[in-house]
Amino acid sequence: MLHTLSIRDFVIVDTIELEFSAGFSVLTGETGAGKSILIDALTLALGGRGDASVVREGAAKADITADFSVSEVAQAWLVANEFANDDGGALLRRVIDNAGRSKAYINGIPATAAQLRELGDMLVDIHGQHAHQSLLKSEAQRALLDGQATAREAGVEQDARQVAALHKRWRALVRQREEFETNAANVLYERERLEWQVGELEKLAAKPGEWTEITNEHSRLSHAASLLEGAQEALSLISESEDHPIVSQLSALNQKLGKLVSVDAELQPIVDLIESSRIQLQESVYALNNYLDRVELDPERLHQLDARMEAMHSTARKFRVTPEELPEEHAKLSEKLQHLADASDIDGLLRQEAKIEAEYRSVAERLSDTRRAAALELGHAVTRAMQELSMTGGSFEIALHPCAAAAHGLEQVEFLVAGHAGTAPRSLAKVASGGELARIALAISVITSHATTTPTLIFDEVDSGIGGAVAEVVGRLLKRLGQGRQVLCVTHLPQVASQANQHFQVAKSTLDNGKTASRIDMLDAKARVEEVARMLGGLEITATTRKHARELLAI
Numbered sequence: 001m002l003h004t005l006s007i008r009d010f011v012i013v014d015t016i017e018l019e020f021s022a023g024f025s026v027l028t029g030e031t032g033a034g035k036s037i038l039i040d041a042l043t044l045a046l047g048g049r050g051d052a053s054v055v056r057e058g059a060a061k062a063d064i065t066a067d068f069s070v071s072e073v074a075q076a077w078l079v080a081n082e083f084a085n086d087d088g089g090a091l092l093r094r095v096i097d098n099a100g101r102s103k104a105y106i107n108g109i110p111a112t113a114a115q116l117r118e119l120g121d122m123l124v125d126i127h128g129q130h131a132h133q134s135l136l137k138s139e140a141q142r143a144l145l146d147g148q149a150t151a152r153e154a155g156v157e158q159d160a161r162q163v164a165a166l167h168k169r170w171r172a173l174v175r176q177r178e179e180f181e182t183n184a185a186n187v188l189y190e191r192e193r194l195e196w197q198v199g200e201l202e203k204l205a206a207k208p209g210e211w212t213e214i215t216n217e218h219s220r221l222s223h224a225a226s227l228l229e230g231a232q233e234a235l236s237l238i239s240e241s242e243d244h245p246i247v248s249q250l251s252a253l254n255q256k257l258g259k260l261v262s263v264d265a266e267l268q269p270i271v272d273l274i275e276s277s278r279i280q281l282q283e284s285v286y287a288l289n290n291y292l293d294r295v296e297l298d299p300e301r302l303h304q305l306d307a308r309m310e311a312m313h314s315t316a317r318k319f320r321v322t323p324e325e326l327p328e329e330h331a332k333l334s335e336k337l338q339h340l341a342d343a344s345d346i347d348g349l350l351r352q353e354a355k356i357e358a359e360y361r362s363v364a365e366r367l368s369d370t371r372r373a374a375a376l377e378l379g380h381a382v383t384r385a386m387q388e389l390s391m392t393g394g395s396f397e398i399a400l401h402p403c404a405a406a407a408h409g410l411e412q413v414e415f416l417v418a419g420h421a422g423t424a425p426r427s428l429a430k431v432a433s434g435g436e437l438a439r440i441a442l443a444i445s446v447i448t449s450h451a452t453t454t455p456t457l458i459f460d461e462v463d464s465g466i467g468g469a470v471a472e473v474v475g476r477l478l479k480r481l482g483q484g485r486q487v488l489c490v491t492h493l494p495q496v497a498s499q500a501n502q503h504f505q506v507a508k509s510t511l512d513n514g515k516t517a518s519r520i521d522m523l524d525a526k527a528r529v530e531e532v533a534r535m536l537g538g539l540e541i542t543a544t545t546r547k548h549a550r551e552l553l554a555i
Contacts, residue, residue: 001069001485007038010041011062024481036490044096047114068091069090126460159370162363177349221301235285357405385443398416454485461492474493475499503528503531505531
């Protein structure tokens with residue numbers, strides 16, 4: 001459940017610190033006071049969209065922090081994603097600066113907005129004030145039904161995702177086959193062209209790194225004579241010359257200086273350097289002899305290399321690549337040819353298409369069966385709630401109309417309602433008045449909330465369009481819902497507010513700098529009477545409205 005909410009520099013909020021309890025809490029206030037600011041701030045902390053416009057004028061950043069205790073499922077998510085702390089809770093924080101840059105944290109650890117949303121879905125379920133409008137859309141109706149089905153049977157969400165994924169694969173195969181059938185001549189031409197190109201490259205059989213190897217070898221062979229001559233001349237100068245070779249001169253020099261070391265020890269480092277030079281020169285003699293043994297004149301091999309290099313040059317020009325890129329080009333074109341061969345295998349495509357379609361229909365039919373059972377259950381539950389909400393004799397049904405295979409399954413979902421006994425159910429969009437629609441939407445929200453395990457439920461003015469005795473019933477429904485979990489409701493109805501265990505009031509105030517700011521106060525018993533009286537009678541609070549308020553509050 002939500003324990004505390006801290007809001008700083010958000011829209012027209014300066015600083016607000018709120019503590020929440022279990023049970024049913026309400027948030028009330030005059031029109032324009034900013035009752036939905038709390039919901040908007042919490043939505044941001046739960047990973048909702050936000051930009052620079054949410055930052056209070058003149059402030060550097062908006063900062064929202066929400067502290068939750070968590071269920072086992074949410075705790076397992078925290079552990080798996082390395083956000084768990086020793087307290088076993090979840091501290092969600094969202095910061096947005098006046099340039100629109102966003103930062104998110106879970107238990108003080110940097111997170112993404114997507115991670116906030118994923119965790120938030122396990123912590124809070126928000127029913128918005130426009131729920132009754134979205135209720136007229138088929139996709140929203142299907143989502144509500146699937147939510148009810150998920151609550152009663154495990155695996156529904158997975159089936160729905162699998163249906164969408166299989167439908168996507170199936171349609172891709174259909175498009176691939178249709179494209180081949182439409183462009184069969186072009187595909188055949190492209191396949192023949194690729195076969196010729198791959199054949200040319202296979203005939204050449206260029207290997208990775210081959211071009212570098214043969215160009216190096218060609219350079220050595222084409223310069224073999226000058227290489228031999230140069231190496232032999234160097235060898236002669238170092239050790240084989242009849243006219244004082246360098247190695248011999250260094251040996252003689254070292255002997256002369258060595259005799260003088262006994263006279264002046266400072267000559268010893270010089271003697272050591274000369275000896276080191278003599279040793280290195282002697283090693284170069286061995287290296288030159290090895291080199292001369294390897295270098296040879298081989299006109300036939302040089303001719304072979306010339307021919308190979310010309311073949312690789314010629315092929316590279318045809319394919320507009322460098323000789324070094326020929327092996328890579330071969331692999332690329334071979335892959336394209338294989339892909340085209342697979343794509344042009346019409347029988348194979350048809351077999352694969354039929355296989356995926358069969359898998360799709362199997363999962364989609366299972367999903368349909370689950371939806372039918374959930375539709376009956378939800379229909380009966382909403383019908384019972386309608387009787388409580390002064391729609392006596394009315395009924396609610398969910399029709400599943402078969403449709404062509406789609407990403408959402410094999411049926412369209414339609415909510416049907418009969419406002420009175422003896423009338424046939426008709427589409428919700430056609431027959432429900434504004435007040436009826438609001439009551440039905442509220443009934444569905446309360447019932448589907450019963451089916452979820454989310455510990456905190458928030459209702460943002462879902463009671464709009466409702467009044468009188470019905471409002472009192474709504475209050476009792478929400479209070480009953482709050483017996484098993486935390487319920488927070490933004491409301492304008494005194495009958496709903498009077499049922500709450502905890503009552504917050506939103507009001508506007510003027511700061512020292514003359515700017516307007518919203519504040520939220522938790523009301524004590526006396527202040528609750530005044531607020532409920534205001535809700536009953538407007539700005540003019542009389543003894544009568546106070547008396548009525550005390551009656552509603554059972555004081």
